Amino acid sequence: MIQLQNFKKSYGQYTALQIPELHLETGIYWIKGVNGSGKSTLLKSMAGMLSFQGDILINNQTSLKKHPVKYRKMVNFSEAEPLFPTFITGLEMIDLFVSAKNAPATQKESLIEDLKMQHYIQTPVSSYSSGMLKKLSILLAFIGNPSIILLDEPLITIDTDSLKVLYSLIHKEHNEKGTTFLITSHQPLDPAYLPNTKALLVEEQTLKIS
Amino acid sequence: MLKPLTNILLKIFAKSFYEAHAPIFILILYIIVAPGPPESIISFHKSLMLYFVAKPLIMMIVFGVLFLYTIKCWHFIAGKIHQVHQQFLFYSINSYTKPQQLIGWIILQTAVSIPVLAYMLFSIIIAISNQYFLSALIILIYLAALLLLSALFYTWLIHKQINESKSSWILKLTKRFKKPLFTLYIYHVFDNLKIKYLIIKFLSYLIIIGVFLLFADVKTDIRVAAIAMLAIAASHSMLILDGRQFEVTFLTFTKTLPISRLKFFISQLATYSVQLLPELVWLLFNVSPTQALGLYIFCLSIVLVFANSLYLIGLDQEKYMKTVFFTFVIIFMTILFKLMCILTLINLTLAYLIFYFNYYKFKEDPLALKYDD
Numbered sequence A: 001m002i003q004l005q006n007f008k009k010s011y012g013q014y015t016a017l018q019i020p021e022l023h024l025e026t027g028i029y030w031i032k033g034v035n036g037s038g039k040s041t042l043l044k045s046m047a048g049m050l051s052f053q054g055d056i057l058i059n060n061q062t063s064l065k066k067h068p069v070k071y072r073k074m075v076n077f078s079e080a081e082p083l084f085p086t087f088i089t090g091l092e093m094i095d096l097f098v099s100a101k102n103a104p105a106t107q108k109e110s111l112i113e114d115l116k117m118q119h120y121i122q123t124p125v126s127s128y129s130s131g132m133l134k135k136l137s138i139l140l141a142f143i144g145n146p147s148i149i150l151l152d153e154p155l156i157t158i159d160t161d162s163l164k165v166l167y168s169l170i171h172k173e174h175n176e177k178g179t180t181f182l183i184t185s186h187q188p189l190d191p192a193y194l195p196n197t198k199a200l201l202v203e204e205q206t207l208k209i210s
Numbered sequence B: 001m002l003k004p005l006t007n008i009l010l011k012i013f014a015k016s017f018y019e020a021h022a023p024i025f026i027l028i029l030y031i032i033v034a035p036g037p038p039e040s041i042i043s044f045h046k047s048l049m050l051y052f053v054a055k056p057l058i059m060m061i062v063f064g065v066l067f068l069y070t071i072k073c074w075h076f077i078a079g080k081i082h083q084v085h086q087q088f089l090f091y092s093i094n095s096y097t098k099p100q101q102l103i104g105w106i107i108l109q110t111a112v113s114i115p116v117l118a119y120m121l122f123s124i125i126i127a128i129s130n131q132y133f134l135s136a137l138i139i140l141i142y143l144a145a146l147l148l149l150s151a152l153f154y155t156w157l158i159h160k161q162i163n164e165s166k167s168s169w170i171l172k173l174t175k176r177f178k179k180p181l182f183t184l185y186i187y188h189v190f191d192n193l194k195i196k197y198l199i200i201k202f203l204s205y206l207i208i209i210g211v212f213l214l215f216a217d218v219k220t221d222i223r224v225a226a227i228a229m230l231a232i233a234a235s236h237s238m239l240i241l242d243g244r245q246f247e248v249t250f251l252t253f254t255k256t257l258p259i260s261r262l263k264f265f266i267s268q269l270a271t272y273s274v275q276l277l278p279e280l281v282w283l284l285f286n287v288s289p290t291q292a293l294g295l296y297i298f299c300l301s302i303v304l305v306f307a308n309s310l311y312l313i314g315l316d317q318e319k320y321m322k323t324v325f326f327t328f329v330i331i332f333m334t335i336l337f338k339l340m341c342i343l344t345l346i347n348l349t350l351a352y353l354i355f356y357f358n359y360y361k362f363k364e365d366p367l368a369l370k371y372d373d
Helices: A039-046 A068-074 A090-101 A107-114 A130-141 A160-177 B004-033 B038-054 B056-081 B084-091 B098-112 B114-129 B133-159 B169-173 B181-192 B194-214 B222-235 B237-250 B252-256 B261-275 B277-286 B289-313 B317-336 B340-358 B366-370
Strands: A002-011 A014-024 A028-032 A053-058 A075-078 A148-152 A180-184 A197-203 A206-209
Touching: A002 A039, A014 A039, A014 A206, A028 A039, A039 A075, A039 A148, A039 A180, A053 A068, A068 A075, A075 A130, A075 B252, A090 A107, A090 A130, A107 A130, A107 A160, A130 A148, A130 A160, A160 A180, B004 B056, B004 B098, B004 B237, B004 B317, B038 B056, B038 B114, B038 B133, B056 B084, B056 B098, B056 B114, B056 B133, B098 B114, B098 B133, B114 B133, B169 B181, B181 B194, B181 B237, B181 B261, B194 B222, B194 B237, B194 B277, B222 B237, B222 B277, B222 B289, B222 B317, B222 B340, B237 B252, B237 B261, B237 B289, B237 B317, B261 B277, B261 B289, B261 B340, B277 B289, B289 B317, B289 B340, B317 B340
Parallel strands: A028 A180, A028 A197, A075 A148, A148 A180
Antiparallel strands: A002 A014, A002 A053, A197 A206
16 A cells, blocks of 8 residues: 655654664554654655655556655645634635545535534634534545545544544545544544554654554 | 843844844945045035035925924834834833833934934034024034834823724725735735835836936947846845745745645746836836837746845845845846846756745744744
């Protein structure tokens, strides 16, 4: 499914993360690790936001480096602390992603409804709380038809009802479409909603299957 | 050692104030010291100072200039106070007593006013040495009043609740329009950088007029217009830097979108095409349509070289200003050989190549580093 080849991310002389070889099959992965271990670095690199040495492939075919557009159509990402232009509305952000990811027209309505964002989605993000911003970022990660969804700390900031909706969205997306999820979190993912989660541990500047 | 409040205010505001206005200060310094030998410059400024301490009307004009400078400081600091990274000020420095806050802000205003204060202090010395004691006292009181007024303004700002929901008229007017990627920086300019944009456009207009006046005897020579375009592109350098800052701060998500680099480049081209429309309008009214379009594309190509050099060197203002300067010199020399057409092609190709090979490489990503976990 997803393959990391000679992955190395450095900040100047400091090697933040090094993964010589890793294959992950379709599934839901909980990425854990202490603060500063490199969880976000890993997800941002996989999302194509951070430059790194080596390559990442999907299904042994689509390379992040060689097929940057195709790869990005297959991988969606939600940031831990998203920042969007303050004057833009939530709906305008969604429309941008719908158009870039070629998403079906009806998809956004059901997601907005599921996450109960109808009453503020047409207002500029400058008026959003951090929880509202986080929900917008999570919603954007479900836009289109991704093979992989990367969620950076999705369990924090959002309210308990939204958390249940998020769990059911992940469950549905994985069961119906076979989407792989990589989710960073300090808390374990609730087994009542996501029973077959596999854990990965980021420590000592590398990724280990735990 | 500085007190914590003074330390934090100086670090947040004074440092960035001088960084942002360094080119303007250098230009003014150049204008002040360039015209002749040191003795005659000193003598000129002594006479100037003596002139305005002796003539009340001239002193009023100087006070007006000082007030404008103070407003410029207010505008910069007020804008910075409301940035996301500074919002902690609203729940931290408010806990100091009012006099402590006022002293902190007075020190800051003094720090950002050093160039004008230094000039005015010399004029006070000149006034005293020439027995214009009342003028010296008035200048001193006026300077103190400006510093205190500024401190009161900043204290009021920091106690005022943030109103995040207010948006500019242009955003209200365009509420119903779709906002494609290329328009985002344009909206940001109209939302947050209106004054800067207007100043740049005014400067741009002065450049056009100035260059044509300077070369009045050869104003039909296309090279004159090309030099004006080069100067206009250079006058946009700070706006271009702001554009890259905006991208690094708010548009990092675009890196995850399945959009080709060519489309991103075209989007960037569209952004600056719109921002240079006032210059195009002026050109259309003053030269033939073909020439106007050619000069506009030439100017755009230089702007794109400046903009994309930032992908290569990162958000380093010093390196960027050097790049702008050297590019300016090289293009200026090339214009003298009437090579504008070839230069436009070279600029566009160079800009795209820099963009293509550096877009996914991060020279900096402060937010990514900041939020890294």
